[in-house]
Amino acid sequence: MAIREIRTMGDEVLTKTCKEVKMMTPRMAILIEDMLDTMYEAQGVGLAAPQVGVLRRIVVIDVGEGPIILINPEILETSGEQTGDEGCLSVPGKAGCVTRPNYVKVKALDENMEEIVYEGEGLLARAFCHEIDHLDGHLYVEKVEGEIHDVTYEDEEMEEE
Amino acid sequence: MIKAVSERELVLGILLEVTRDGEYSHIALRNVLNKYQYLDKKERAFITRVTEGTLEHMIELDYIINQFSKVKVNKMKPVIRNILRSAVYQLKYMDSVPNSAVCNEAVKLATKKGFSNLKGFVNGVLRNIERNLETITYPDETNVIEYLHIKYSMPKWILEQWLSKYDRDTVETMLRDFQKEKPTTIRCNLNQMSKEQLMEELKTEGVEVQEHPYLPYALQISGYDYLADLKAFQQGAFYVQDISSMLVSHIAEPKEGDICIDVCAAPGGKALHMAELLHGTGHVEARDLTDYKVNLIQENIVRSGMHNIEAVRWDATVLDEDSVEKADVVIADLPCSGLGVLGKKTDLKYKMTEQTQGELVKLQREILSVVKQYVNLGGTLVYSTCTIHEAENEGNVEWFLKENPEYQLISILQLLPGVHESDGFFIAKFKKVKYE
Numbered sequence: 001m002a003i004r005e006i007r008t009m010g011d012e013v014l015t016k017t018c019k020e021v022k023m024m025t026p027r028m029a030i031l032i033e034d035m036l037d038t039m040y041e042a043q044g045v046g047l048a049a050p051q052v053g054v055l056r057r058i059v060v061i062d063v064g065e066g067p068i069i070l071i072n073p074e075i076l077e078t079s080g081e082q083t084g085d086e087g088c089l090s091v092p093g094k095a096g097c098v099t100r101p102n103y104v105k106v107k108a109l110d111e112n113m114e115e116i117v118y119e120g121e122g123l124l125a126r127a128f129c130h131e132i133d134h135l136d137g138h139l140y141v142e143k144v145e146g147e148i149h150d151v152t153y154e155d156e157e158m159e160e161e
Numbered sequence: 162m163i164k165a166v167s168e169r170e171l172v173l174g175i176l177l178e179v180t181r182d183g184e185y186s187h188i189a190l191r192n193v194l195n196k197y198q199y200l201d202k203k204e205r206a207f208i209t210r211v212t213e214g215t216l217e218h219m220i221e222l223d224y225i226i227n228q229f230s231k232v233k234v235n236k237m238k239p240v241i242r243n244i245l246r247s248a249v250y251q252l253k254y255m256d257s258v259p260n261s262a263v264c265n266e267a268v269k270l271a272t273k274k275g276f277s278n279l280k281g282f283v284n285g286v287l288r289n290i291e292r293n294l295e296t297i298t299y300p301d302e303t304n305v306i307e308y309l310h311i312k313y314s315m316p317k318w319i320l321e322q323w324l325s326k327y328d329r330d331t332v333e334t335m336l337r338d339f340q341k342e343k344p345t346t347i348r349c350n351l352n353q354m355s356k357e358q359l360m361e362e363l364k365t366e367g368v369e370v371q372e373h374p375y376l377p378y379a380l381q382i383s384g385y386d387y388l389a390d391l392k393a394f395q396q397g398a399f400y401v402q403d404i405s406s407m408l409v410s411h412i413a414e415p416k417e418g419d420i421c422i423d424v425c426a427a428p429g430g431k432a433l434h435m436a437e438l439l440h441g442t443g444h445v446e447a448r449d450l451t452d453y454k455v456n457l458i459q460e461n462i463v464r465s466g467m468h469n470i471e472a473v474r475w476d477a478t479v480l481d482e483d484s485v486e487k488a489d490v491v492i493a494d495l496p497c498s499g500l501g502v503l504g505k506k507t508d509l510k511y512k513m514t515e516q517t518q519g520e521l522v523k524l525q526r527e528i529l530s531v532v533k534q535y536v537n538l539g540g541t542l543v544y545s546t547c548t549i550h551e552a553e554n555e556g557n558v559e560w561f562l563k564e565n566p567e568y569q570l571i572s573i574l575q576l577l578p579g580v581h582e583s584d585g586f587f588i589a590k591f592k593k594v595k596y597e
Binding site: 083 | 162163164166196197200201
């Protein structure tokens with residue numbers, strides 16, 4: 001297990017299109033493990049490979065229902081609409097309002113390179129869109145309606161007075 | 162991706178909208194829950210509970226805060242005031258949230274909202290309240306008004322009004338009932354499926370269902386997350402309606418073939434109920450003032466699948482010549498001060514005034530003077546409100562009978578929450594026995 005460095009906006013790697021994964025190698029398997037560790041450690045709900053500097057079409061997501069691994073994901077179908085704030089581990093301390101489909105159906109390969117289809121609503125649908133955008137070099141900030149705002153927490157434990 | 166908002170921040174936003182900007186709590190809450198549909202069931206329940214609870218207990222919460230803060234609540238900045246209120250609500254009323262989490266989250270939220278200079282203050286007040294919560298003294302019970310005012314967070318003028326008509330025990334029963342959590346009451350659309358079928362269907366969707374003691378087609382449901390997601394709801398198999406509203410159409414008693422008008426119908430529950438009681442015969446016209454309200458009625462008509470009912474935009478204060486003496490049943494469920502539904506509209510008690518009540522009495526009389534003309538000989542007029550206020554209810558009935566000798570009073574019913582298993586509600590039924 002290893003925590004990788006999360007690249008932040010301004011890093012060119014986040015603007016590039018990622019390459020398809022042709023076969024599962026030990027290197028890729030370790031990358032996926034590390035991405036999950038990194039996402040959990042940063043308290044994110046999703047992470048794409050370019051966010052840790054690797055230009056491969058790999059995404060990990062966990063919206064509280066267990067980890068989902070997507071290799072070479074493709075959106076098959078979307079419907080509905082949801083509008084709300086979202087944030088990104090590569091844009092720390094900020095959030096902005098983005099409209100996304102409320103339902104998304106995704107086809108991808110799992111860690112064994114077997115095809116799998118996921119359907120997501122609400123937060124999961126949002127995460128699918130957000131992460132798959134990363135694989136083509138897009139950040140949510142391009143889609144923000146209105147202003148991007150600060151969500152910084154000064155995270156210090158208060159002593160009892 | 163990261164989730165961008167915390168539940169407590171959303172709660173604060175709603176509280177500010179309600180207390181500072183004058184928005185209605187149910188609207189502000191609904192907007193947030195609709196906007197953040199991806200929040201899970203637990204988070205949605207937390208937001209609803211803390212928002213409604215904080216508003217419901219606000220006078221008591223302020224009373225507590227004022228005992229421990231040198232700066233009085235009404236002198237605080239709105240953000241800080243509302244952070245403290247919702248935190249004290251969680252400390253006092255929610256055992257599931259650890260006290261340390263309440264304090265830490267409140268401090269974090271104050272910081273996030275740009276008041277890091279006040280985080281010591283927020284922390285100090287909350288820790289102090291947490292330590293002394295068990296020993297807070299309330300006004301003495303012999304001082305009835307002051308005691309009920311703080312204990313049940315009820316404005317004094319409302320208490321005075323009620324205590325002049327009902328005894329102390331009855332008033333306290335109502336106040337206690339407003340603060341109780343209650344299941345949602347629904348009316349089965351028997352045109353779609355039987356009550357037994359609906360109960361089965363709801364149970365398979367994980368909803369808890371019980372029969373209501375007052376009417377055979379009324380059920381009480383709880384334990385669902387988002388009502389509009391229920392299949393039975395989308396199919397129009399039931400309609401959300403308090404038992405008291407159902408009693409209006411029940412008491413109106415439309416007979417097959419009757420022409421009925423509901424003059425202030427939105428969102429259409431009573432009118433749809435009447436259409437159902439007509440078994441596909443007759444006709445119901447469900448009127449209201451604005452396009453928005455008429456659309457609400459229209460949506461509900463479509464969902465119900467019934468054809469003997471239509472939604473029409475019409476201002477109830479204006480006489481519709483074409484309707485004069487045409488209706489067998491007229492329902493006038495009129496705008497009122499709403500003091501019977503304070504358990505549902507938690508912030509209404511802070512917004513209503515005696516002056517507004519006076520204006521409402523005038524409006525009710527104005528509308529009654531117009532819509533009584535639609536009733537044909539032998540026909541029925543039902544006047545109802547969702548309030549507990551003599552002048553709007555019994556007072557208007559007395560006035561109406563004096564002004565309109567062609568009408569006879571058939572029945573009169575004042576429902577009191579807690580005394581009856583319903584909202585506070587008033588229903589008077591008149592019959593037109595001769596020509597004017």
